[in-house]
Amino acid sequence: MNKRVIRIRQHDNILRLTWVINNICTNHCDYCPPILHNGTNHNYNIERAKDFIQRLSGHYEKIHCSISGGEPTVSPFFPEIVNMLYDSGHTVGITTNGVRTIDYWKSVAPKLSYICFSYHPGSHDPQLIEKALESAKHTHVVIRVMMDSRYWDKSLHFYEECSKISEIRTEPVRILPEIANRHIGDDYTPENIEWLFKNQMGVNRKIAIDSTKAPLFRQEKIGSSFHYSDGSVDKNANGNYLITSGQNDFRGWACNIGLESLYIGFDGYVKKGNCGQGGHLFHIDDHEKNELPTAGEICVQRKCFCVTDVMITKAPMLEANSEIIKNLTTGVKIKSEQDYKEYYKDYIRIKAT
Numbered sequence: 001m002n003k004r005v006i007r008i009r010q011h012d013n014i015l016r017l018t019w020v021i022n023n024i025c026t027n028h029c030d031y032c033p034p035i036l037h038n039g040t041n042h043n044y045n046i047e048r049a050k051d052f053i054q055r056l057s058g059h060y061e062k063i064h065c066s067i068s069g070g071e072p073t074v075s076p077f078f079p080e081i082v083n084m085l086y087d088s089g090h091t092v093g094i095t096t097n098g099v100r101t102i103d104y105w106k107s108v109a110p111k112l113s114y115i116c117f118s119y120h121p122g123s124h125d126p127q128l129i130e131k132a133l134e135s136a137k138h139t140h141v142v143i144r145v146m147m148d149s150r151y152w153d154k155s156l157h158f159y160e161e162c163s164k165i166s167e168i169r170t171e172p173v174r175i176l177p178e179i180a181n182r183h184i185g186d187d188y189t190p191e192n193i194e195w196l197f198k199n200q201m202g203v204n205r206k207i208a209i210d211s212t213k214a215p216l217f218r219q220e221k222i223g224s225s226f227h228y229s230d231g232s233v234d235k236n237a238n239g240n241y242l243i244t245s246g247q248n249d250f251r252g253w254a255c256n257i258g259l260e261s262l263y264i265g266f267d268g269y270v271k272k273g274n275c276g277q278g279g280h281l282f283h284i285d286d287h288e289k290n291e292l293p294t295a296g297e298i299c300v301q302r303k304c305f306c307v308t309d310v311m312i313t314k315a316p317m318l319e320a321n322s323e324i325i326k327n328l329t330t331g332v333k334i335k336s337e338q339d340y341k342e343y344y345k346d347y348i349r350i351k352a353t
């Protein structure tokens with residue numbers, strides 16, 4: 001790999017709002033930190049949360065809200081929140097394990113800009129493709145296949161089956177220790193890595209939606225361009241590619257986190273983005289006593305490992321190996337199994353394998 005990314009520019013003036021709506025889930029994947037799936041439905045006042053969304057709606061011209069969890073559809077408020085954002089002219093997408101019924105997806109899909117169904121080979125849902133196909137009548141559908149190294153052949157087979165379906169987009173996902181907070185499911189062979197590189201290059205294909213058949217569908221506008229060291233510009237950029245190819249160390253870069261993005265955690269704390277740089281801004285229950293951010297950040301995170309964060313406008317400002325950046329460097333440190341179990345002891349109810 002010779003060319004390096006040298007600048008990232010978000011195309012439209014839009015707030016990327018990530019909302020981790022709960023920390024309860026119907027699955028218990030062992031590459032998912034227990035704190036994200038062994039919790040409760042809402043750890044904040046949902047009325048205050050709705051009020052905060054209305055405030056953002058008055059402040060930003062356009063919002064794209066990515067809702068995840070836990071499993072977001074476990075929240076009884078999920079359909080109402082989608083309607084609220086949609087009716088205010090914004091866009092909403094969801095990442096889900098697809099646990100709900102086909103009828104549920106039929107009812108919520110029309111007002112969603114996309115549905116990312118994640119496929120977890122350790123907890124196979126035999127109806128996932130059927131649910132995805134029903135949803136694809138109304139919105140963009142992606143099946144994100146977790147390429148768990150322990151189930152490589154099973155994941156590969158499922159990926160190949162989904163790739164044959166023209167109505168949906170299929171994306172392979174590398175299991176990252178920075179997300180799992182431990183080494184599990186990430187024991188890839190060099191051939192696996194090569195396959196992941198190759199198959200993440202071409203995943204941007206959007207399926208055209210027929211507006212006569214899906215009249216409520218609204219496309220989200222959250223694209224970014226990647227500028228490379230050889231002068232080339234990728235206007236249809238894929239953040240996963242930079243993560244997989246290890247081009248996600250932006251230490252010393254000026255980043256528009258907090259200006260182009262906000263993050264609401266499952267605990268109700270609002271931050272500038274998924275990476276947590278800038279710390280907690282305030283709790284959603286007390287939001288009206290606090291200002292919204294007016295400045296970005298100089299990146300000091302070891303890795304930018306969330307696609308939403310990667311796509312935020314950023315450009316180099318300070319040398320990554322300068323003393324000031326070295327001294328401030330922070331970010332996820334991958335835990336040993338012993339530290340992992342100690343750290344999550346109050347959350348591990350299901351024995352991790």
Ligand code: SF4
Nearest residue numbers: 025027029032037070
């Ligand atoms: S389905 Fe998603 S949220 Fe649930 S345990 Fe698995 S990775 Fe975590």
Ligand code: SF4
Nearest residue numbers: 255275299301304309
């Ligand atoms: S890790 Fe955070 S601060 Fe650094 S580039 Fe990514 S979003 Fe910006």
